[in-house]
Amino acid sequence: MALNWTSLLYVDTSELPFLTARWQQAPSRFGVQNYSLEVFRKVEGAEMKLQASEVVHGTDDNRELSYKFDSVPASGVYHFEVCVLSNNCTNGRCRVSGSPDIPVQDVKLPVVVIIYTPSRASHVKCMVTLTEYLRNCCFVEALLDQLDIPDSETKDPFTWYNEAFSRADFVMVVSSPSKCCNQEGIFKNVDVLAMRLLKEKFSKPSSRPQFFSVLMPYCTEHDIPNEAKNLRMFRLMKNFDKMLWYIHNGGRFPTVVDCARSLLYPKPGGGKSYLNERGTALRAALKEAELDLREVCSCKKHDIKQSDDNDVENTKCLTKLIISCEEGNECERNMHNSVSTDHLLVIPEPLDVELPFSLDDLDLTGAGEMDVKPKKNNGALHLGIDLNKMEL
Incomplete structure (x- = not known):
């Protein structure tokens, strides 16, 4: 039937x-x-x-x-x-x-400008792969200086950043690890320019763009720029789907009705569900960055080696100085032991001079005036010395 x-x-x-x-x-x-x-x-x-x-x-x-x-x-x-x-x-x-x-109709994708500090080559690689994943799998028009400035009409970072901020629906401020070997990426000080524009946008009341920060798995909250510490923060791997919902829904989170409809968060394209299949490059870059941060930076290794070399050189100099002092002391001891210095001593002969007064008459306490009378017929009278006027 x-x-x-x-x-x-x-x-x-x-x-x-x-x-x-x-x-x-x-x-x-x-x-x-x-x-x-x-x-x-x-x-x-x-x-x-x-x-x-x-x-x-x-x-x-x-x-x-x-x-x-x-x-x-x-x-x-x-x-x-x-x-x-x-x-x-x-x-x-x-x-x-x-x-x-x-x-x-043609769907307008949300535009997100990604700003960060190109502190390490592995970190820059993570930014590139994250941008590509957002573009190819998450329906987000992600803008990144490393990828887009070379293809821009002017090739000028200042012009590109101004145009990107004017188009952006969101600005994503990404945490960055400490710098290694003064790495700057392909554009020097472009992160400084981006942060300056970010401050300017903060000072102008406007609904666009909206701002949020992202904490990378290999960073801590201390690695988020001070200008972005009070922004809404998403932990990349833990809050990936939540971040995408926020981007695709104009900067808001799911309502009770939204959550009831999809149990938790509606799963937009991409996010964590696509990582295993289409996010292999991003996962590999994140792993590489984690391993990179466990190692001592090559420039720090150079500084440590230079410091060790200086310590060795200083030790050598100190050793030579000690040896020289010991040799000098030994030489001095040998001179005392082997060479007589009696001929260098000059023994003064006693002076046959009769003082024009008696030492018993001197009062050195200063308690009263001295009345010292010179002896008669003494040649010292001719020296013109009056002890009563001397300051003792």
Whole structure:
């Protein structure tokens, strides 16, 4: 007996550019296990089936089934068809349920400018692979100086950054590890320029662009620039899907209704779900950066070697100095032991001079005046010395 039952089919467009077909399962008494789903797109009057029929397995709880389709990058008019697969129908195919036509315009991707410090070559590589992953898998127009300035019309970092900030919906400030060997990337001091523009945007009240920071797995919160420490922060691997929702929904987080619809967060394209299959380059770059930070920077190795060389040289000089002093002391001891210096001593002869006064008459305490009278007939009187006027 043919199965004449038809499923109720509708399309959820709340997550454009994703189109989610949702349909009702057949009653369990029909014993239906599988459903065939097809997607069609009509452009300039011609309709084409976009892919082979997708077989969706039913469930025992009779809950609503769904299938998510990514309409990027093509615009047009879409519709879905669901067919019950059953042995009770001709050739195993039963009546088809069709959705209404759904027009999809060219989807404007959110523009995100990524700014960072090119402190290490491994960190720059992570920025490049992250940008490519956002572009190719997450439907984000990510802008990065290393990739885009060489292809710009002016090739000028200042001009490019001004144009990028004017177009941006979001500015992503990424944490960067400490510098190694004064690495600057291909454009010197371009990170300084980016941070200056960031400060200027902070000072101007405007709804665009919005700002947030991203903490890389191999960094700490101390590696986030001071200008961005108070911004909303996402940990890249832990909050990847949450960050994408934030970007694709104008800087807001899911409401209770959004969460109820998808249990947690609606999974936009890319995010963590694509990393194993299409994010191998990004995962490899993150691993390389983690290993790189465990090693001592080559310029620090050079500084350590130079310091060690200086220490060795200083030790050699100190050793020579000690030896020289010891040799000098030994030489001095030998001179005392082997050479008589008696001939160098001069023994003064006693002076045969009679003082014009008696030493017993001197009062050196200063308690009173001295009355020292010179001896008569003494030749010292001719010297003109009056002890009563001398300051003792």
